[in-house]
Amino acid sequence: MSANGSQPLLQVQDLVKRFKARRPLTERMWLRPSESRYAVAVDGVSFSVAKGETLGLVGESGSGKTTVARTILRLLDPDEGSIMFDGVDIAGLSRSELQDVRRRMQMVFQDPYSSLNPRMKVGSAIAEPALVHGVVDRSGAARHVEEMLELVGLPASAAERYPRQLSGGQRQRIAIARALSARPSVLIADEPVSALDVSVQAQILNLLARLLQELDLTMVFIAHQLSVVRHISDRVAIMYLGRIVETGPTNRVFDAPQHPYTKALLEAAPHPDPSRRHTRAAVRGDIPSPFDIPSGCRFRTRCSYAIERCAVEDPAFRTFEQKHVAACHVLPFRKG
Amino acid sequence: MGSRTPGASIGIADPILAVRDLVTVFPSSRGIVVAANHVSFDLHPGETMGLVGESGSGKSVTCRSLLGLVPEPGEVIAGSVYFEGQNLLELSPRSLRSVRGREISMIFQDPMASLNPVYTVGDQIGETLRIHRKMSRKQARDEAVRLLDHVGIPSSRRRLDSYPHELSGGMRQRVMIAIAISCRPKILLADEATTALDVTIQDQILALLLELQRENGMAILFVSHDLGVIAQSCDRVTVMYAGYVVEQATTTALFARPRHPYTVALLKALPELAAERADGRLVPIRGQPPDLATLSPGCPFAPRCEFADAEDPSRREVSMMLEEAERGHLTACPFHAKVGL
Numbered sequence: 001m002s003a004n005g006s007q008p009l010l011q012v013q014d015l016v017k018r019f020k021a022r023r024p025l026t027e028r029m030w031l032r033p034s035e036s037r038y039a040v041a042v043d044g045v046s047f048s049v050a051k052g053e054t055l056g057l058v059g060e061s062g063s064g065k066t067t068v069a070r071t072i073l074r075l076l077d078p079d080e081g082s083i084m085f086d087g088v089d090i091a092g093l094s095r096s097e098l099q100d101v102r103r104r105m106q107m108v109f110q111d112p113y114s115s116l117n118p119r120m121k122v123g124s125a126i127a128e129p130a131l132v133h134g135v136v137d138r139s140g141a142a143r144h145v146e147e148m149l150e151l152v153g154l155p156a157s158a159a160e161r162y163p164r165q166l167s168g169g170q171r172q173r174i175a176i177a178r179a180l181s182a183r184p185s186v187l188i189a190d191e192p193v194s195a196l197d198v199s200v201q202a203q204i205l206n207l208l209a210r211l212l213q214e215l216d217l218t219m220v221f222i223a224h225q226l227s228v229v230r231h232i233s234d235r236v237a238i239m240y241l242g243r244i245v246e247t248g249p250t251n252r253v254f255d256a257p258q259h260p261y262t263k264a265l266l267e268a269a270p271h272p273d274p275s276r277r278h279t280r281a282a283v284r285g286d287i288p289s290p291f292d293i294p295s296g297c298r299f300r301t302r303c304s305y306a307i308e309r310c311a312v313e314d315p316a317f318r319t320f321e322q323k324h325v326a327a328c329h330v331l332p333f334r335k336g
Numbered sequence: 337m338g339s340r341t342p343g344a345s346i347g348i349a350d351p352i353l354a355v356r357d358l359v360t361v362f363p364s365s366r367g368i369v370v371a372a373n374h375v376s377f378d379l380h381p382g383e384t385m386g387l388v389g390e391s392g393s394g395k396s397v398t399c400r401s402l403l404g405l406v407p408e409p410g411e412v413i414a415g416s417v418y419f420e421g422q423n424l425l426e427l428s429p430r431s432l433r434s435v436r437g438r439e440i441s442m443i444f445q446d447p448m449a450s451l452n453p454v455y456t457v458g459d460q461i462g463e464t465l466r467i468h469r470k471m472s473r474k475q476a477r478d479e480a481v482r483l484l485d486h487v488g489i490p491s492s493r494r495r496l497d498s499y500p501h502e503l504s505g506g507m508r509q510r511v512m513i514a515i516a517i518s519c520r521p522k523i524l525l526a527d528e529a530t531t532a533l534d535v536t537i538q539d540q541i542l543a544l545l546l547e548l549q550r551e552n553g554m555a556i557l558f559v560s561h562d563l564g565v566i567a568q569s570c571d572r573v574t575v576m577y578a579g580y581v582v583e584q585a586t587t588t589a590l591f592a593r594p595r596h597p598y599t600v601a602l603l604k605a606l607p608e609l610a611a612e613r614a615d616g617r618l619v620p621i622r623g624q625p626p627d628l629a630t631l632s633p634g635c636p637f638a639p640r641c642e643f644a645d646a647e648d649p650s651r652r653e654v655s656m657m658l659e660e661a662e663r664g665h666l667t668a669c670p671f672h673a674k675v676g677l
Contacts, residue, residue, distance in 0.1 A: 060534035061505075167624050168391075197390035197561065199621035202605035206618050224535060227564075231607040231618065268539035270564030272608055274587045277568055279547075281540040286504045 007087065008048035009218050010072070010186060015081035017042040017067050021291065039290040041067040043242035044081075051185075054212060054219040056233030056250065058226065058265070062287045063239040065222050069188050072220070073105055074098055085186075103133040106179040110191035112171035116163040122149075122174050123159030129182040148177040151214075152207060169200035173207065180211070187212075187219045193228060205232060226269045230254055238262045241287060241298045248324030258318075258326035260303045297329065305330040351378035351418075352522055352555050353402070353440075358415035360394075360401045366629040371397040371410065373579035376658075379523065384549065384556040386570035386587070388563060390602075392625055393576040399527050399559045403436050404429070419523070438468045441516040445528035447508035451500040457484070457511050458496030461518060468519045483514040488544060506537035510544070517548055524549075527559045542569050563606060567591055575599050578626045578636035580656050585665040595661040595672045597641045603677065635668070643675055 018038040042064045049055045059065040070076045072083055074090060083091045090101050106129070109115040116125055126148050127141040136144045146156045152173040163171055172192065179187060192208070193201040209232060212219060223229050229236060230250055237247040238261065246259040257263045267282035285302045288294055294301050300310040307330055315327040326332060360372040372394045379385050389395040401412045402424065417424040419440065424432060436442075444450050451460060461483060462476035471479060477496065484492035487510040500508055509529065516524055526545065530538040546569060549556055560566055566573055566587070573590045575583040575598065583596035594600045604619040623640040634653040638644045658666040661673075669675055 060536060169624065197625065198563070198602055198605050199390060199625070202607075202618040202620035205607070206620060226535070227607040265535060268536045270535075270538070270542075270562060270568045272563040272567045272591065272603065272606055274567045274591050279543060281536075281543040283536045284540070286506055286537070287534075 009051040011048040011084040013082045015045045016079045056229035056236040057222045059239035064242040103182045105186040106184040108189040108192045112175045133182040152177045190222045246326040252324045258332045353379040354418040362410045369628040382553040384570045386566040386573040387559045389576035394579040438519040440523040441521040442525040443512045443529045447512045487514045524556045582668045595667040596669045597643045598637045
């Protein structure tokens with residue numbers, strides 16, 4: 001549900017995405033060739049994003065956050081669940097029906113070195129999506145590119161350059177200009193500042209914040225860096241092994257986490273303050289394999305709060321103040 | 337350029353590693369790039385020194401220069417690296433090899449690239465033990481099990497027969513650490529050793545390194561771009577920018593009272609600190625990182641410096657010599673009296 005009470009712009013319900021394992025050749029030849037194993041990368045994920053809102057999707061490798069993003073954009077086909085975008089379920093749309101959706105939802109990737117074609121001039125790279133989707137025609141392209149470059153704080157002369165002639169920060173500005181070129185309403189940003197140096201990262205985060213406001217954009221911001229997510233998101237969803245384990249308003253979740261995984265992530269995040277040191281690791285062990293998800297609560301194998309019940313019963317979501325939601329049998333009931 | 341030898345160091349013990357005026361250059365088509373420009377610092381026994389900077393600051397090149405591991409066509413052209421009375425830069429390749437891995441060992445960002453994919457974990461730990469500690473096959477195998485246990489690898493005896501690709505990123509880095517500490521080195525060089533890891537795994541590896549250090553007293557040179565990681569793990573910090581050391585202080589002093597404009601700007605750009613400010617805005621460092629092939633003399637940070645801005649341009653022509661802003665707190669900014677958060 002959205003903050004202003006209207007329909008959410010994007011609503012994902014019970015999304016499931018599985019990947020079939022490629023088995024070793026020997027197994028495929030001799031052992032039960034018919035039996036397939038599946039990795040459940042996204043296992044029943046639901047969330048919604050209101051118009052003009054930024055949802056931060058947080059998780060470590062293997063959490064399924066990138067798979068969620070790719071499935072929303074239909075770069076991957078979901079196995080189950082619905083993806084309502086502006087009132088239409090896009091989970092079942094055909095390629096041609098997706099045309100307009102693709103214009104209205106655009107993606108910014110982590111690595112501006114590989115997401116831009118090295119042989120395409122910056123101007124052409126920015127004009128392309130607008131031309132493909134008929135937002136401008138050839139005669140208006142140059143003017144459009146200039147406008148987009150200005151929007152992301154680059155001089156018009158950048159249009160004549162190649163990506164390799166630009167710095168990492170400038171390239172990420174180009175990638176953002178390209179994403180905005182077809183005038184989308186939703187931006188899906190997958191680790192857009194993770195590859196950048198701190199000084200440049202701050203420039204790009206400020207740019208994104210300004211663009212969100214100026215263009216009234218809705219954003220799903222995927223990142224592993226909690227400080228960055230906290231800075232830019234209105235609400236956050238914390239993912240672990242294919243599930244959202246906690247979600248709510250950013251400050252609520254960060255100040256009063258109700259799931260042990262969120263708590264551990266916050267403790268483990270290296271804070272640039274030497275007086276806040278901890279000597280023991282916040283969480284033990286590795287994330288389990290998506291082929292072999294633990295019974296009950298999937299975080300219990302690494303959780304310091306785990307009790308017997310956690311191995312048996314998958315915790316349901318429990319709602320706290322301000323639509324703050326978490327799935328844990330133990331932590332929310334502890335006092336002090 | 338004059339000597340940039342630091343003044344009084346704050347440690348009581350003699351340094352175990354003393355780096356003086358290290359200069360490492362890379363020829364490029366557009367001129368010579370000075371990747372490490374008269375870098376000096378001391379590392380004391382049992383201490384963790386952070387070497388922090390952004391891309392192109394020279395932190396990794398400095399670290400690699402210490403052990404003669406600068407990639408071609410780079411070259412160390414001046415300076416000294418004193419370890420136990422000998423200048424490592426003057427050692428023969430053969431003598432240097434016996435120091436490397438035994439007295440001083442190193443772990444890198446990407447353990448997959450440092451481990452050999454066609455040998456088992458046991459083979460690779462065993463190799464170091466047989467070469468440097470002259471152990472038999474059987475002894476090496478037993479010692480490898482002990483080491484894997486020590487770095488927190490579960491079912492260690494079974495893991496000896498695993499290949500690197502069968503392990504998670506965190507486990508691979510634990511194997512690298514096991515190899516690195518197998519000869520009980522006096523110094524561990526860690527070059528972005530936790531950068532590729534997830535937050536919770538990075539946290540585990542940092543805790544492990546500091547625990548190992550408490551046990552055996554090794555000194556650690558911790559190279560990282562991440563100020564958070566540095567704050568959490570280091571006793572002292574050396575900040576680099578465009579090949580120069582710009583500031584050097586205890587971790588506490590550096591984060592509380594930075595005395596070089598670059599350090600100040602870097603801290604202000606962090607989202608963590610923005611959250612603590614009233615307006616919650618990030619303060620980016622303006623402009624772009626410098627192009628090392630076309631650096632002009634003087635302070636390389638001047639074009640982006642908020643303190644240099646109002647001054648007359650002649651004040652950019654600073655020597656980049658380190659001076660003491662406070663006891664044990666060195667900065668390359670001659671205007672440090674006006675500099676602060």
